[in-house]
Amino acid sequence: MFILLLGCLPATASVRKDTTPLSNSQQAIAFIEKQAEQLSPSNYWPNVNPVIFLQNLRDNVEAPLNIHEGLNTNFCAYAAMSYLPLHFDPLGYVSFMIKLYRDGKALYGKEYFEPSREVRLAAGTLSFKGELDIRPADQLWFLSLADHFKGYLNLFDKHYNAGDENRLWASVNFTKFNRMIRRLFNFSVSAVGSDLFRPGIRDIYEYLHERLRTGTVGLFVNNMDLYKKNHTHLRIGIPTHFIILVDIEEVDDKIAITYWDYGFRTRQLLSEKFLKQLIFGIAHIKVKKADEK
Amino acid sequence: MRNNSLHILCMMGLCSLLFSCVSTRNFSTNYYYLHEKSLTDIEQSYKTLYEQKPFSVGFSDRSFNEISLEIITDSIKLIYEFGIREPRLQDTLNKYGLPASAVTDLINQMRAIRCIWINSLDYYSNNQKRSLVYLSIKPAAFTIPFTIEKYYILTFYSQPQYFDSDGRLLATRRQRKLRKINDDVFHRINDKVCYTVSERFR
Numbered sequence A: 001m002f003i004l005l006l007g008c009l010p011a012t013a014s015v016r017k018d019t020t021p022l023s024n025s026q027q028a029i030a031f032i033e034k035q036a037e038q039l040s041p042s043n044y045w046p047n048v049n050p051v052i053f054l055q056n057l058r059d060n061v062e063a064p065l066n067i068h069e070g071l072n073t074n075f076c077a078y079a080a081m082s083y084l085p086l087h088f089d090p091l092g093y094v095s096f097m098i099k100l101y102r103d104g105k106a107l108y109g110k111e112y113f114e115p116s117r118e119v120r121l122a123a124g125t126l127s128f129k130g131e132l133d134i135r136p137a138d139q140l141w142f143l144s145l146a147d148h149f150k151g152y153l154n155l156f157d158k159h160y161n162a163g164d165e166n167r168l169w170a171s172v173n174f175t176k177f178n179r180m181i182r183r184l185f186n187f188s189v190s191a192v193g194s195d196l197f198r199p200g201i202r203d204i205y206e207y208l209h210e211r212l213r214t215g216t217v218g219l220f221v222n223n224m225d226l227y228k229k230n231h232t233h234l235r236i237g238i239p240t241h242f243i244i245l246v247d248i249e250e251v252d253d254k255i256a257i258t259y260w261d262y263g264f265r266t267r268q269l270l271s272e273k274f275l276k277q278l279i280f281g282i283a284h285i286k287v288k289k290a291d292e293k
Numbered sequence B: 001m002r003n004n005s006l007h008i009l010c011m012m013g014l015c016s017l018l019f020s021c022v023s024t025r026n027f028s029t030n031y032y033y034l035h036e037k038s039l040t041d042i043e044q045s046y047k048t049l050y051e052q053k054p055f056s057v058g059f060s061d062r063s064f065n066e067i068s069l070e071i072i073t074d075s076i077k078l079i080y081e082f083g084i085r086e087p088r089l090q091d092t093l094n095k096y097g098l099p100a101s102a103v104t105d106l107i108n109q110m111r112a113i114r115c116i117w118i119n120s121l122d123y124y125s126n127n128q129k130r131s132l133v134y135l136s137i138k139p140a141a142f143t144i145p146f147t148i149e150k151y152y153i154l155t156f157y158s159q160p161q162y163f164d165s166d167g168r169l170l171a172t173r174r175q176r177k178l179r180k181i182n183d184d185v186f187h188r189i190n191d192k193v194c195y196t197v198s199e200r201f202r
Helices: A003-015 A025-036 A050-063 A076-088 A090-103 A117-122 A129-135 A136-148 A174-186 A206-216 A222-226 A273-280 B001-032 B037-053 B087-095 B100-112
Strands: A104-109 A109-111 A188-193 A216-221 A240-252 A254-261 A264-270 A279-286 B055-059 B064-073 B076-083 B115-125 B127-138 B151-156 B187-190 B193-198
Touching: A025 A050, A025 A090, A050 A090, A050 A136, A076 A090, A076 A136, A076 A174, A076 A254, A090 A104, A090 A136, A109 A136, A117 B151, A129 A136, A129 B115, A136 A264, A174 A188, A174 A216, A174 A279, A206 A216, A206 A254, A206 A273, A206 A279, A240 A264, A240 B064, A254 A273, A264 A273, A273 A279, A273 B127, B001 B037, B001 B127, B001 B193, B037 B100, B037 B115, B037 B127, B055 B100, B064 B087, B076 B087, B087 B100, B100 B115
Parallel strands: A264 B076
Antiparallel strands: A104 A109, A188 A279, A216 A240, A216 A279, A240 A254, A254 A264, B055 B064, B055 B115, B064 B076, B115 B127, B127 B151, B151 B193, B187 B193
16 A cells, blocks of 8 residues: 555656646736836847837737747747747746846746857847837747757758848757747647658548647648749648647638738638648647646 | 750750840849839729728739639738639628729739739838838749749839949938848839849749
């Protein structure tokens, strides 16, 4: 009996510990307001004004769908995964951001961030990216993530130089996307698909509908197909874009998907064949709860 | 004999490459002036319609028979695909309060000059939000199979812009930095209209 108890205790404790941190937007706003009078300009981030920085964080918490990866950057994966902390743990997100701004280094989940000097100087100066131009906290967040996490696509461009936000330095492969979510926010992620081959799911509607019912769904899609349609003879069949699937429904013989990217929700009616052609990776992201094994 | 065939093949390849380069350059410089009236009409009618209801429209196939219509509401963007003669197009335009006949005219004008996409794009200048009309044209010129096609892009601004001595678009009057739109450098046509040749149409 004693041995049995001993065997059970650590297991129960570890299950309790291994949960996704959760908070709400009121807690995050209260935290931001508390910082508003104390936060002085940071020596680490000379081009990020503290007032605009906090306002940007507040905007993200109040309207999480407005976060924008910027035009023609490779920040789409970082923006897509920002959907998770902004919806499930905004307090964790703002606490990390403010600590990173103040100290130039901070811990988020299992990852210790200490962005390079080049990245710290670049945050707040990115321009010609549309909405991202006026959101210095988002620039700081995306640049820090790209600087910290590396996948095989970043092998040949590991150090930030001006303009690298549009290049391989910032790009994200499917495994890296899932790893970032697990390490930073401690969600349970089950993924199908890859960077080159489609997942081969027979009933894509049923599959996505079921996963959406039980969690958040991130999709790795071929952006050329999503937007370019059929203009050219040469169509490169590789995925380059991350989106968050918000809703899916059957409409007559088509499938209507609602997804989030570029700070906006989009609803689009597609044939099943086209939807299958579009999707290379599906990440099913679930909150880890204490009562779950 | 085999050598001759090889030479002919090489010459043909070289000629087609030269032809494609020359046609692209000429296309860029002459296109605007050849179609100035049509382009200005398209830009003006798009701006007027956009004020009634934000939207963008373009062709999604090579033969200019299918359109992609994006209607932007306060909370969501709706993307529809139609054949240009489908009655559903008129119904959808009416549903969202867009004058169907004016939008159809715009689509026909675009089709006539091979304009594949029109959009209103936000940009920031000195932290002020501004917008431009972004127009993409698919050149009719011959393209080599299996190469990436290029698009002729025109941007229409509400205010006069600043340019360097080479006619390249600058960020502001004081900043001598080149302004990039969609990561492309643009060139002057006149004070308010610029062009570039790009691999991206939007």
